[in-house]
Amino acid sequence: MKIRKIPKSNLDLFVSVLPAFGELYAPVRRGKGFAFDRPSRWSEVQISYPRTILPPKKFLLPPREVTFRFDAKDGFRSTLDEAAKPVVLFGVHPYDIFGLNILDRVFAQGKFKDPYYIARRQNTTIIGVDFEPDEKHFAYSMNAEFVDSGFDLFLSDIGDHYLVLVGTSRGDDIVVMSGCLMEEPTEDDFAEYKRRSSRHRAAYKSRVELGELPEIMEMEYHSKVWDELGELCLSCGSCSAVCPTCYCFDIGDELELGGVPGSRIRSWDSCLFKNHALVAGGENFRHSRASRIKYRFYHKQRGFVAEYGRPSCIGCGRCAECCPAGIDIIKVLETIRGEGNELRNGSTGATA
């Protein structure tokens, strides 16, 4: 892997040339939180931030997208070309890149490949940056605190500079283009990288024990914990919306006035919504809130393990941060393991 370094003082110049590779999005302040958006000046870019409200999945799996348009005369027209617009995501945290790699397994590497997702993924340049974990991050426990693929460039703070890891040939193109801003790293830089890497791992305040969790979840399938959780959960679906790896979607057709032309719409869905498991005939096989939130935990922490060999949770802490009922995934998993009896964090009410 090619490695360079760039002085922090020149990051604004570096970012200025990134639009050559697509429309630039970066973390900016949004209310009390942060969001990936188009900065109107460099000072709006927040290189140090805890987490964004929505993960970068919103660029690859938009909350609502037209997949094709149709009318009786001309048949249907795909919108695949519109999905292929080049985008640069600057400042993506490693766990969020890990989340995209998990979405890749579902949408780009599975049996049924999604051309819209793949078009966006291929046209999205990812520039990662490391971060300081806060009390809600537990990415270290989920083995998602570090990524070695899924990005074009990755910036690691080593003091006055960022070490720049080149992950793809497109990343190399960016380095070549902005080469005057890059420098050769030294042995001291690598030593500092290793020091900070150890410090980063030790900085995680929250941890979750994953060992035997799938088996324990099998044993606790009829636990009263799920009913207690159902009493707390509002089924608002916020945790699904902010989750980097929740990907349920709904499909529907919208007809224009006159009823001839129309569009096929794909939009985010959530297993917490009451009609998610509603089927023809009016039967709903997850009618209660308890059954829906239980399903969500089982899909992320148990079902995904069986299908893909690891939980789909990446430990970003967004669900705990945004839950209006204060449900905290770490506390739920501790309770399931018999190591705690709380399901909520101290504060109730979304902060994001």
Place this chain on the structure above:
Amino acid sequence: MSDPKKVLIIDDDPDFVNAVEALLQSSGYEVSAAVNGKEGLHLAKTQQPDLILLDVMMTERTEGFFTLQELRRTPGLTNTPVIVISSIYAEQPIFRVSPEAGWLPANLFLPKPVDPGRLLEEARRLMETAPAATGGRRDQ
């Protein structure tokens, strides 16, 4: 008689603005000016100029680059001719990415100090070759 062409100058250097304003007005153009990117974007949206002269280093040293990106995604301004006029390459010698490398969506880059005759000639050419809201040729 047709209305005079409108030129917007976005630059925080009052001496430069005064000089270029006088130059352009003496050639029959209607000129307005903004001292930063935010004000310039506002004037560009409300006045729909025929040409924009854009500085880079204003409140922030890359402000013009970001302003240009926003101009290009603003309906009605996506094809407005823009000449970037800056001394950034002289003042930030570490920055050597050529304006011709495809990252700067301007029609032309001119280094400061700019030759008045060249500026007038390029301004006239760009406004003549860029019909309103239909696109200017980008030949950096």
